[in-house]
Amino acid sequence: MKTTLKGLAAALCAVLPFAAQVPAHAADQALVQRGAYVAKLGDCVACHTAPKGKPFAGGLPMNTPMGRIYTTNITPDQQTGIGSYSEADFARAMREGVAKDGHNLYPAMPYPSYAKVNDDDMKALYAYFMSGVAPVQQPNREPDIKWPLNMRWPLKFWNMVFLDKGVYQDKSGKDVAWNRGAYLIQGLGHCGSCHTPRGIAFQEKALDETGSAFLTGGVLDGWFASNLTGEHNVGLGRWNDQDLQAFLKTGANRHASAFGSMTSVINNSTQNMSDTDVAAMSAYLKSLPAAGGTGAPPYTFDPQATKVSLNRPANNAGARVYTAYCMHCHGVDGRGFAPMLAPLSGNPNVLEKDPSSLINVTLNGTEDLVIGGIPAPYPMPKYAPVLNDQQIADVLTFVRGGWNNGAPSVSAEDVAKLRKSTQAAK
Template sequence: MNKKMGWRVMLAGLLAAQCGLAVAAQFSDQEVQRGAYLARAGDCVACHTAPGGKPFAGGLKMVMPMGAIYSSNITPDKTHGIGNYSFEQFDRAVRHGVAPGGKYLYPAMPYPSYARVTPQDMRALYAYFMQGVTPNPTPNRKPDMVWPMTIRLPLAIWNWLFVRDTVFKPDPKQSAQWNRGAYLVEGLGHCGACHTPRGLFFQEKALSANGPGGKLYLTGGTVEHWYASNLRSACLQKTLSAQDFALLLQTGSAQNYTVAGGMTEVIHHSTQHLDHEDLLAMGVYLKSLPSETSAQVAGTQPDPAAVQRGKALYDQHCVACHQPNGQGVPAAFPSLVANPSVQCINPTNAIHVILAGASTAVTASAPAPMVMPPFGAQLSDQQIADLVTYIRTSWGNAAEPVSAEQVKELRRAIASH
């Protein structure tokens, strides 16, 4: 009897091992590699990896209007990750925002954009996360919210109101290159999640340029006290060509424009790894979007005394890097002349950089970032307002002056984050 039981155990173990090998071998290397590329395009690692944590093991804190949530473990660990997900469950979570068991995900997960992803690409992503990612047993962390904000059923209503369950369909009137760019920008790239303004219920006011509210798509949004640029602004569209957009996504800098804030992480983790053809396609699509009819022109003239005070501060703190003429040093310190971040209607980024400092994107071509030191501790609100006003109204720049109250509000917001 014991011998029979032993043989049965051995046979069961052998069958289990064979089944395990069959599961492990169900995806081709090519499919897994394609999924890895698509995961890069979707920038999955950025949100699903905590500082100092293992890739895709979750735990990154994200502050939302109703409290803080933590990204989930999306490794194929069968206890704490997604190792037990079927493809259908994976697809429903990524594209519809509903996890197994009917658990609704918070819309910090950009599933309204991922709804555009094709079934073929979803299967490649599934192959990568099941077979190309190392399992990690990190437990998921519960949200830091108080009841009733922890009740997720209202998210079903939110999805019904604001999510369009529509896979991307190519526009026959456009080129294959344009359609590829639109697919990446609107779908996996989820550019609108940051660059489109949000409404009262945290919804993106538009999910594409052609859908409802399309005029608002990619017209700018606020993310962690940075301004995600209006990609359709006249100053940006005038400055950057399709090739420049591609270069910006690859390196973080093009013409007189250098990214800052969270966009440096997007470039580091995601867009620098994309093929040039895909980056150029995204540039072609972005360049095709209707832009504002005129560039930003200051309607309020700056106080001459404020400009003079700002010039004195510039000569003291900024001139060594950005030069007396504001032209900066190529490949080192960005020019402030005709710089969209400087001339943008919204002055948030110019103020933020001076208050808290910034660094350029870490890329394969520039592994050592250039760092802008913070001046928030050295300069008062009025001094920073004067300095930003001087930069925004000098060397041909013609943007609105900045007030000390604007600086004060942003300083307070950054300190409380």
């Protein structure tokens, strides 16, 4: 009996260390998997992957008011990536915009938003980048910013003024879904970095709903990122929860379709979010009161005057271009064939005072929305090689005035300026 007990004890001693290792390994893998989801919430791959480049190896050009910068290698490569970063180094770069060697990152890296990311998500994200991402040896490229604007030490003072440290804290009186949505929108989703206007120092004019400028739309890299408040015409005032959730999951709904950098957000981030997180984001956004906008009366659809112009296109330069190049997709009534083909009548991007996005998407088209691995069948083509500046100005003026849209006209000078800047960026 004693011999049997000794044998059993010996067997247990041999097995227990192995058994103890299994849950630890499983927990590590679970943390890495959770970090992969957190990385999708933050859409890290979109900025840190160059066209035809390897994932997270950096090199994507980004235009700023000071000049062009290039995103960095965030793979775990020891020499050129972040492989030597400790968890504390990683968190400092994410939340404070300070690299391991002490140099300050440009605020094109949305660290003012990532400052709100909680410790659990930061830990999971670090685990993913250290253990779930393949290392790529690719040196970082220096920014194309001339002296003295390329000096980084002034960014220390920028941080002192504009960086609000501290992770997101749940707001009392708000439910779980609202707080989760606020955390995702303000933090990991960093929606304000594009959709909030910036001040003279390139700072976001507001970082949460307590600021009147928050998510009222902003110009960035040749696009106007839409107003996300409850504003009736240019915002989400006419969108219900189903509309907004459909847009986040598929990039299109009965009101609009994604274009520009938002296409990448849909492709790499929001379509991969859980239904619960998408619903939380929608709940938060739909709670925001109307702000920004043009002050125009609430939009109502009226096709009559536009039908007359389209029946006699010879009398209207914009109508001539529209009938030749646009009408087969967007329709006589401007309602398109949503969600596959975007409507133009009442589209918030059409009604917006700033025409940058309309000019840009007409000139350069948009990348494919790829939902569940299937590309959208009818992406917007590029017309820069086909139409001159005056023709694009004419057709956009026609569209912005048609179907009771009532938006300002577009000039050939506006088109020429954006044509030059977007071609130079390629």
